[in-house]
Amino acid sequence: MQEIHIPQVVLENLPSRLQSQRPRIAYLLSQYPAISHTFFLKEILGLKQLGFQVETASINGPDRPIDLLPDSEKLEARSTYYIKTLGVGKILCIMALLLLRETRVCLRGLDAALRLVRWDIRDGLYALFYLGEALLLGEWMRRRGLHHLHTHFGGPVATVGMLAARAWGFSYSLTIHGPEEFYDVEQFYLPQKIQHASFIFCISNFCRSQLMKCSHPSQWDKFHVLRLGVDPQEFAPVARRPQDTIRIVSVGRLVPAKGQLILLQAFHKLLDQGRNIQLVFVGNGPDKEHLQQFVDEQDLGQHVIFCGALNHDQTRQQLEQAHIFALASFAEGVPIALMEAMAMKIPCVSTSIAGIPELIRHNVDGLLVPASSVEGLASAVDQLVTNEELRRRLGSSARERVIDRYNLPRNLQLLATAFDECLSQRTALEI
Numbered sequence: 001m002q003e004i005h006i007p008q009v010v011l012e013n014l015p016s017r018l019q020s021q022r023p024r025i026a027y028l029l030s031q032y033p034a035i036s037h038t039f040f041l042k043e044i045l046g047l048k049q050l051g052f053q054v055e056t057a058s059i060n061g062p063d064r065p066i067d068l069l070p071d072s073e074k075l076e077a078r079s080t081y082y083i084k085t086l087g088v089g090k091i092l093c094i095m096a097l098l099l100l101r102e103t104r105v106c107l108r109g110l111d112a113a114l115r116l117v118r119w120d121i122r123d124g125l126y127a128l129f130y131l132g133e134a135l136l137l138g139e140w141m142r143r144r145g146l147h148h149l150h151t152h153f154g155g156p157v158a159t160v161g162m163l164a165a166r167a168w169g170f171s172y173s174l175t176i177h178g179p180e181e182f183y184d185v186e187q188f189y190l191p192q193k194i195q196h197a198s199f200i201f202c203i204s205n206f207c208r209s210q211l212m213k214c215s216h217p218s219q220w221d222k223f224h225v226l227r228l229g230v231d232p233q234e235f236a237p238v239a240r241r242p243q244d245t246i247r248i249v250s251v252g253r254l255v256p257a258k259g260q261l262i263l264l265q266a267f268h269k270l271l272d273q274g275r276n277i278q279l280v281f282v283g284n285g286p287d288k289e290h291l292q293q294f295v296d297e298q299d300l301g302q303h304v305i306f307c308g309a310l311n312h313d314q315t316r317q318q319l320e321q322a323h324i325f326a327l328a329s330f331a332e333g334v335p336i337a338l339m340e341a342m343a344m345k346i347p348c349v350s351t352s353i354a355g356i357p358e359l360i361r362h363n364v365d366g367l368l369v370p371a372s373s374v375e376g377l378a379s380a381v382d383q384l385v386t387n388e389e390l391r392r393r394l395g396s397s398a399r400e401r402v403i404d405r406y407n408l409p410r411n412l413q414l415l416a417t418a419f420d421e422c423l424s425q426r427t428a429l430e431i
């Protein structure tokens with residue numbers, strides 16, 4: 001993992017007083033580090049470069065053994081507080097001490113947890129389970145002298161964060177991606193999380209609109225659109241040798257929401273039309289068996305490659321060999337995988353859903369098709385397969401789009417400024 005390329009002039013002009021005044025922040029993540037969420041790592045390392053003191057907690061341990069992690073991830077893993085790996089004995093000991101010494105904290109947490117229960121035994125059990133994790137998290141924050149918690153996503157990890165904040169009395173904030181939280185806002189306690197959060201970062205205007213839909217207008221000032229991004233220097237274009245076979249790459253977990261079966265069906269149609277193409281899937285997941293079955297039934301084995309889950313550098317190597325990038329998603333936030341391909345001048349085909357049209361302008365930075373449309377996807381991919389000039393034009397515009405609006409070093413500066421402003425406003429209100 002390479003260092004974030006924040007411009008040196010920014011680092012040199014960052015006042016030392018600002019570095020010392022910038023608050024210490026706790027980040028709570030579901031799993032850290034994780035191959036599928038490298039943007040967590042980049043965000044945290046980038047904030048540290050900009051003078052923030054960020055300490056990390058994770059519900060689950062790393063997705064790989066620590067000795068197999070790259071050096072930057074290994075350092076993060078060794079300094080991260082892992083809740084579920086504490087061991088039953090240690091957890092019971094900490095909880096017993098909390099009940100004795102922090103009775104009021106436990107009672108506040110229990111009250112907050114019970115308010116989430118909708119007369120359902122299953123809800124009640126989950127609420128108590130989340131409360132246990134929240135109490136452990138808060139006790140760690142108290143020991144570390146941390147007073148603000150930030151979490152990514154609005155699911156269970158945010159529930160733990162909210163309960164911890166309400167029990168222990170510190171503030172918390174969220175970065176919301178979607179789309180899962182938007183499908184059942186009550187099941188995810190989204191209105192409650194919005195109400196109790198100090199501020200919320202949204203990765204797109206679409207994301208902000210969905211939060212507005214399920215909250216009172218009095219809460220809307222909490223929502224700030226802060227885009228994710230990739231490092232254009234890390235994902236720089238490479239020269240590709242002319243080849244007869246057009247290589248189409250798709251990066252993402254093999255899950256129904258990514259629409260990979262639609263992509264396979266569109267790919268099959270193009271093969272039947274005599275196109276000389278190859279399809280490469282990077283990622284793993286529960287849909288692998290189903291997708292492999294389709295490949296076997298249609299005798300596509302010579303044309304489709306399943307690479308499995310790859311690390312950051314291996315994924316970039318696959319992109320270096322790609323002529324086209326395709327993502328046929330049914331549901332998304334704003335995919336980092338698309339940004340990486342666009343930064344490398346790879347022409348992209350994706351679906352016109354959620355925040356994707358904010359990233360890709362149709363026929364300017366890439367091609368967008370209706371989600372679930374095999375015919376539409378096949379037609380768009382075929383345009384790129386048969387038109388090298390179109391590939392070149394869209395690829396060039398795509399990189400410019402990323403540099404302009406989804407540039408990680410620049411967006412990290414905006415994130416740092418937003419943290420400064422939002423946390424200083426919260427402190428002023430408390431005073």
